[in-house]
Amino acid sequence: MPLLVMKFGGTSVADLDRIANAAAKVKREVERGYDVIVIVSAMSGKTNELVGWVEGTSPLYDAREYDAVVASGENVTAGLMALRLQEMGISARSWQGWQVPINTTSAHGSARFVSIPRANIDAKFAEGFKVAVVAGFQGISVEGRITTLGRGGSDTTAVAFAAAFGAERCDIYTDVDGVYTTDPRISSKARKLDKIAFEEMLELASLGAKVLQTRSVELAMRYNVRLRVLSSFEDTDENSGTLVCGEDEIMESKVVSGVAYSRDEAKITLFTIEDRPGVAQAIFGPLSEAGVNVDMIVQNISEKDYDEAHPGAVTDMTFSCPINQVARAQKALEDAVAAGKIKYDELIIDTEVAKVSVVGIGMRSQVGVAARSFAALAAEGINIKVISTSEIKISVLIDRKYMELAVQALHDAFELEKTA
C-alpha cells in the first residue's frame, strides 16, 4: 500500500472545525488508496499557554519537566484527530512519541532523532488501520523521559516519518498555499512556484522565508523526501501547493527561483585590525562562544603596510548578525579587547540594514547573475554595503529603507513573475 505523510500545523488544527477540515483532507487520501501517517501540532495558542505556565512556575525551568508539560498539547490534537477520523468511518488511532517510539537524544528542548522503529505502526497498518495520527514535536529519551525537538519540530517529525516509512510524499499543510518567488506582501508580482529544489528551499528558509523550518528541509534533502507545502484552508488536489524536491525532478528551471529578505540585520565593522594569521579566529571565536549568529563576513584587502601606530599590516573586518544580538556581540568584542586578544581603532555598528538575496540552482550553470543583480540595484540608486555569495545565492546588505524596493527590482530584473 503506498503511504503518505500529512502534517497539519497549529493554525490548521486550531479548533474542532479546523480539525474536521483537516480530517476531511486525510480521508480523501485514504479514499485514493493511501495509508496515511498524520503528524499534528498543538492547537494554536496551546503551546504558548503551556510555556507560559512553565515559565510562570519556574523561570529557570528544568528542561525535562518543560518537555513533559509542553508535549501534552500535541497529544490532545492527536487524540482529537483520531476521533474525528473514526467519526468519518476511517480506522485511525493516535500515537504519542513514547508509543511509537520516537527515539531521540536526551537534549531536552532541542532533541534530535535517533531512530523511529516501524514495527508498532506497521503492525497496526497490517491489522487494517488506515491512519496513524502521531503527535509531532516530541519523542522519548533513552532515560524514558519525554523530549521535544524545538522550533519547527512538527515539520521535522513529518519528514523523519516520511523517511522512516518510505512515504511517497510528505505534505505539509499550513496557512499559506505554497512557496512564492518572493513575499507577496512586498511584491504583488510574486508567483507561486510549482516546484523548488531542496537547496533553494534551504537558502530561502534560512534567509527568512518562514514557510518551512530549515532543519526539516535539511532532513528532507538528506533522505530525499519529497515535500509538498500547501494550504489547509483551500480545496486542494494532487497539483496544489509547491513541491520541494530533488533537482532531477525539476526539468527546466529559471536561473533565479526567488528573492528572499531578512529585515532585522545589523552590520558591525572593526576598523584597523592587525592583518595576520589567527586574527579572524581571535574575533569570531569569542562571538561564537557568546552565541552570536554571525552571517556575512567581509575582510577588506590590507591597504597599509606601515605607519607609526600600526607597525604591521592592518585591515578592516565587517560582519552581519541579527539585530537583537548586537549588544551581545559588542560585549564579546570589548571583553576580547580587555583580555588583550584583539585590538581595533574603532567599532562601528549599523543597525539600519537589511539583507536581500537572489536564490537559484540555475546560477551554477549561468554566469552574469551577480552583475545583473547589481545593475538592477544600481538603477534604483541602492548602495550595496556588503556582498556575499554561495553557489546558488547572492546576498547583499543594504540600507533597510530600500529593502522593499530592492526586492521588487530584483524580482523584476529576473522576470520571476513569468513561469520558466
Added chain:
Amino acid sequence: MPLLVMKFGGTSVADLDRIANAAAKVKREVERGYDVIVIVSAMSGKTNELVGWVEGTSPLYDAREYDAVVASGENVTAGLMALRLQEMGISARSWQGWQVPINTTSAHGSARFVSIPRANIDAKFAEGFKVAVVAGFQGISVEGRITTLGRGGSDTTAVAFAAAFGAERCDIYTDVDGVYTTDPRISSKARKLDKIAFEEMLELASLGAKVLQTRSVELAMRYNVRLRVLSSFEDTDENSGTLVCGEDEIMESKVVSGVAYSRDEAKITLFTIEDRPGVAQAIFGPLSEAGVNVDMIVQNISEKDYDEAHPGAVTDMTFSCPINQVARAQKALEDAVAAGKIKYDELIIDTEVAKVSVVGIGMRSQVGVAARSFAALAAEGINIKVISTSEIKISVLIDRKYMELAVQALHDAFELEKTA
C-alpha cells in the same frame, strides 16, 4: 525513610498560585523527613475542557482516544508541580502513568489497577530525589495504551500508591477541612470528626457525602491505608483534618458518627404483583440491565390469598433509585410487562422523596438506635416511607420537604455536636 502520599485535587491546583501553595505543603513534609509521592489532578476546569472537545469531535467516542486526550490534563499539573518543587529547592520529578508504570486493565474510561511496580520510583528515591509527582487518574494497559480510572480516579491513585509503597499515611488535600458529622450547610451544629472508621466513611461516601469517592475508601480499607482528608486552603499540621482509619485506631466511639442524606431519590411501587419465587428477579433483572441503580427495596407481606383477578398470592414491591433514572426504570418495567415477564396492577412513582441515614460502627454493640431515630423523626411529625438497615447504618426514605428537618432532628437526637 518514611514515606507519605499527598494528593491534591483539581481546585487545589487550579492555577499557578495554588500549585505553589500545594508545593509548600509538600516541602514541609520533606523537611519533616519524609519521602513524598504527590498525586495530582488536572487543574480544575481542564478536564471538562478536554472532555468537551472529545464529545464535540465524536459524540460516541472511542474510549481509547478519550483516555489519551483526557489524561493529558494531569500530565500538565504533574510537570508544573515538579517544577515548582524544584524552584523551592526540592529534588522532584514528574511521572506519567506509563512511566511508573501504573498497570491497569484495558477497560478504558473505568480501568482498574493491576499492579504498580515500585522499582522505577524507588530507584529515583535511592538517587536522592525527595518527591515523585505522579499524574493521577491514569494508567497504561497491557496494549500500551493510556487508560483512565473514571470518577474519583485521583483519590484512588493516591490510595493505590500508598498501599504499594507502604506509606505511613495518604493525605487527601481538598476544598473542605475534613469529614463532618453532617453537612454544615444543613446543620450549624455539624462537627468535624477527628477520626472515622473506613466502614463509616464508606457508608457516608455512598450516601452522598462527597468528600471521598467510595472506591478509594474501599481500596484504603482493603489495604489498611490510613487516609487523611484536609484542606488545601488552610494552614495545616499533623493534627488537621479527619483521619479515616481502622476501627482499632478509634479508641472510644459514639454509637452514631454521622447523619448523611441523599436529596435526589425517587420511590417506585409496583402494586399487586404475584408473590412467587423468581418474581424479584423478574423485576430487578431488567432494571439492572437498564443500568438503574436500585438502592432500597421493600416487599410487603403477602396479604391476600385469593381473589378472582389474582388466583395466586400477591404482594406489593417498593424500591428507590436516583431521580434521574426514573424514566429508564419505568421503561424497563413496562418492557418487561409487554414481554410477559412480570405483571402488576399499578405503578406509582414518587419523585418527592429523600433519603436520610444515621451511620456508626457503635451500632454493632448498641441496641435501640433504630428506635431512637424513629422517635426523633416522629417527634417532628415526619412520616417514614421506607426503612432499610445494615450493620452500621439505618436509612429512611421520607418526603423531600422534611429532609433538612430530619437531618437536624437526628443530629440532635444523637448529640453529634458533642465529642465522644
